[in-house]
Amino acid sequence: xxxxxxxxxxxxxxxxxxxxxxxxxxxxxxxxxxxxxxxxxxxxxxxxxxxxxxxxxxxxxxxxxxxxxxxxxxxxxxxxxxxxxxxxxxxxxxxxxxxxxxxxxxxxxxxxxxxxxxxxxxxxxxxxxxxxxxxxxxxxxxxxxxxxxxxxxxxxxxxxxxxxxxxxxxxxxxxxxxxxxxxxxxxxxxxxxxxxxxxxxxxxxxxxxxx
Amino acid sequence: xxxxxxxxxxxxxxxxxxxxxxxxxxxxxxxxxxxxxxxxxxxxxxxxxxxxxxxxxxxxxxxxxxxxxxxxxxxxxxxxxxxxxxxxxxxxxxxxxxxxxxxxxxxxxxxxxxxxxxxxxxxxxxxxxxxxxxxxxxxxxxxxxxxxxxxxxxxxxxxxxxxxxxxxxxxxxxxxxxxxxxxxxxxxxxxxxxxxxxxxxxxxxxxxxxxxxxxxxxxxxxxxxxxxxxxxxxxxxxxxxxxxxxxxxxxxxxxxxxxxxxxxxxxxxxxxxxxxxxxxxxxxxxxxxxxxxxxxxxxxxxxxxxxxxxxxxxxxxxxxxxxxxxxxxxxxxxxxxxxxxxxxxxxxxxxxxxxxxxxxxxxxxxxxxxxxxxxxxxxxxxxxxxxxxxxxxxxxxxxxxxxxx
Numbered sequence: 001x002x003x004x005x006x007x008x009x010x011x012x013x014x015x016x017x018x019x020x021x022x023x024x025x026x027x028x029x030x031x032x033x034x035x036x037x038x039x040x041x042x043x044x045x046x047x048x049x050x051x052x053x054x055x056x057x058x059x060x061x062x063x064x065x066x067x068x069x070x071x072x073x074x075x076x077x078x079x080x081x082x083x084x085x086x087x088x089x090x091x092x093x094x095x096x097x098x099x100x101x102x103x104x105x106x107x108x109x110x111x112x113x114x115x116x117x118x119x120x121x122x123x124x125x126x127x128x129x130x131x132x133x134x135x136x137x138x139x140x141x142x143x144x145x146x147x148x149x150x151x152x153x154x155x156x157x158x159x160x161x162x163x164x165x166x167x168x169x170x171x172x173x174x175x176x177x178x179x180x181x182x183x184x185x186x187x188x189x190x191x192x193x194x195x196x197x198x199x200x201x202x203x204x205x206x207x208x209x210x211x
Numbered sequence: 212x213x214x215x216x217x218x219x220x221x222x223x224x225x226x227x228x229x230x231x232x233x234x235x236x237x238x239x240x241x242x243x244x245x246x247x248x249x250x251x252x253x254x255x256x257x258x259x260x261x262x263x264x265x266x267x268x269x270x271x272x273x274x275x276x277x278x279x280x281x282x283x284x285x286x287x288x289x290x291x292x293x294x295x296x297x298x299x300x301x302x303x304x305x306x307x308x309x310x311x312x313x314x315x316x317x318x319x320x321x322x323x324x325x326x327x328x329x330x331x332x333x334x335x336x337x338x339x340x341x342x343x344x345x346x347x348x349x350x351x352x353x354x355x356x357x358x359x360x361x362x363x364x365x366x367x368x369x370x371x372x373x374x375x376x377x378x379x380x381x382x383x384x385x386x387x388x389x390x391x392x393x394x395x396x397x398x399x400x401x402x403x404x405x406x407x408x409x410x411x412x413x414x415x416x417x418x419x420x421x422x423x424x425x426x427x428x429x430x431x432x433x434x435x436x437x438x439x440x441x442x443x444x445x446x447x448x449x450x451x452x453x454x455x456x457x458x459x460x461x462x463x464x465x466x467x468x469x470x471x472x473x474x475x476x477x478x479x480x481x482x483x484x485x486x487x488x489x490x491x492x493x494x495x496x497x498x499x500x501x502x503x504x505x506x507x508x509x510x511x512x513x514x515x516x517x518x519x520x521x522x523x524x525x526x527x528x529x530x531x532x533x534x535x536x537x538x539x540x541x542x543x544x545x546x547x548x549x550x551x552x553x554x555x556x557x558x559x560x561x562x563x564x565x566x567x568x569x570x571x572x573x574x575x576x577x578x579x580x581x582x583x584x585x586x587x588x589x590x591x592x593x594x595x596x597x598x599x600x601x602x603x604x605x606x607x608x609x610x611x612x613x614x615x616x
Contacts, residue, residue: 062494080401080495082401082402082473083400083403084403085403184404188494189495190493190494190495190496193469193471194368196430196469196471
């Protein structure tokens with residue numbers, strides 16, 4: 001059976017294709033996929049396209065052998081997969097951000113004993129506040145996180161910052177960096193062993209993850 | 212409509228077809244284990260929480276906790292190696308070394324959110340206690356390979372790593388306690404990227420530096436062991452032992468396991484060789500195990516030990532549908548009332564007989580639902596027999612002459 005590769009749609013899509021093309025994988029059919037979610041290349045790999053946050057699920061379950069996903073998603077989902085290489089692109093930073101002016105965090109902790117955090121990354125936010133010894137109330141939101149502190153839903157947000165433009169436009173500033181993220185190559189635990197030669201060759205072609 | 216009848220999260224019922232297939236897999240493994248001299252033991256479903264705390268420095272992981280009448284904490288066993296280590300240390304302490312025991316039982320762990328893994332895990336495994344040589348490691352790997360073959364896994368692959376080799380390499384690289392922790396976390400988290408980042412900070416130079424960065428990705432045959440021993444002379448003893456294990460496994464007549472330094476187990480009690488087995492179609496390793504020499508001492512009887520457990524549910528996915536079992540047996544109309552004598556006669560011949568009352572009028576549907584091939588009805592002094600698969604009918608004077616087998 002041919003290699004099944006899970007490719008994230010969205011921000012990482014184009015550069016993922018670039019990296020795969022760079023190691024000689026036929027990606028043209030994927031560019032022309034239109035709305036198809038599965039692209040089978042004759043005598044080549046099968047591409048599965050999904051939302052970025054679903055990539056670890058497909059790879060962990062073995063529906064895909066390997067996948068490309070941001071470190072942010074790995075740290076949030078903590079899937080049991082091999083993280084084989086840092087692909088270097090898709091650089092961004094997980095950060096704690098609050099409205100500009102005086103940081104409301106100390107006051108919230110002092111007066112209410114807890115800081116209210118809006119985020120898509122519930123686990124990352126929980127671990128960050130626990131590791132810094134602060135009590136946090138996490139509010140899960142699914143999009144436009146920047147809105148939450150502006151309307152009083154939360155004191156601030158834990159979210160990815162790439163250029164910082166969205167933050168500035170919404171009057172937010174970064175207070176604490178949490179971790180840096182780039183795109184990673186991940187592999188299913190069983191595929192990593194059953195297709196050892198193939199995957200080792202792929203990782204070598206990618207530069208041994210030294211990117 | 213009645214209200215839905217819920218089950219606890221992560222558990223499920225096993226219906227007759229699956230139960231028969233799981234039973235067959237367990238029997239195949241047990242047969243292979245018996246051939247190596249392993250005898251089955253059974254441990255209680257509940258243990259004192261203290262038993263698990265003794266085995267894991269970082270305390271009890273995921274487990275269902277219960278309280279007894281005196282307020283003591285008990286757990287539903289989340290693992291079988293620890294209860295069996297307790298059994299062997301406390302109940303078989305006087306047994307001459309080595310002790311060979313096997314089990315086929317269920318471990319129970321609260322399901323992790325968002326994971327496919329079930330709460331109940333059926334495990335069939337072996338433990339070899341009181342034997343410290345590479346021959347013991349090799350025997351366990353050979354018994355596993357032989358069990359997987361007997362279970363009908365067409366393409367199982369076994370990979371082994373070694374906690375002792377990794378530990379010696381870290382010593383040789385001059386890793387301090389913090390660096391060791393970071394490297395073990397990376398290894399346990401299966402992150403080659405994090406490992407490389409942590410390894411770069413160490414002082415190793417030349418070939419040792421390159422090898423250290425690549426360690427979790429190193430895999431293959433004996434050349435891997437030679438490379439490690441070459442770059443880290445202090446790891447030579449651990450490497451030599453691993454090479455000997457591979458050699459001995461081959462002499463058992465099973466394929467040599469792949470050496471893979473990225474194979475590690477999450478639980479901290481492992482001390483030497485670490486074993487994983489894989490099969491296409493199973494999302495995670497179908498078997499895991501290794502050497503855990505320090506565990507017995509925590510129950511008052513220090514003995515080296517090595518073992519492996521097969522996850523039956525994963526194995527079941529890997530073997531898919533076994534060889535198609537032809538439907539067998541008979542639905543006998545009247546077999547539970549007017550012709551019980553005929554049912555008994557057929558059973559004495561070794562034929563499975565589903566007895567239904569003489570007035571029962573749905574025998575063909577029942578035969579199909581239960582996987583029984585024939586429906587037999589009394590017809591005066593004779594018997595009419597319908598083959599529900601082919602639809603053929605025949606008449607018999609004597610049930611002993613039927614086409615039952």
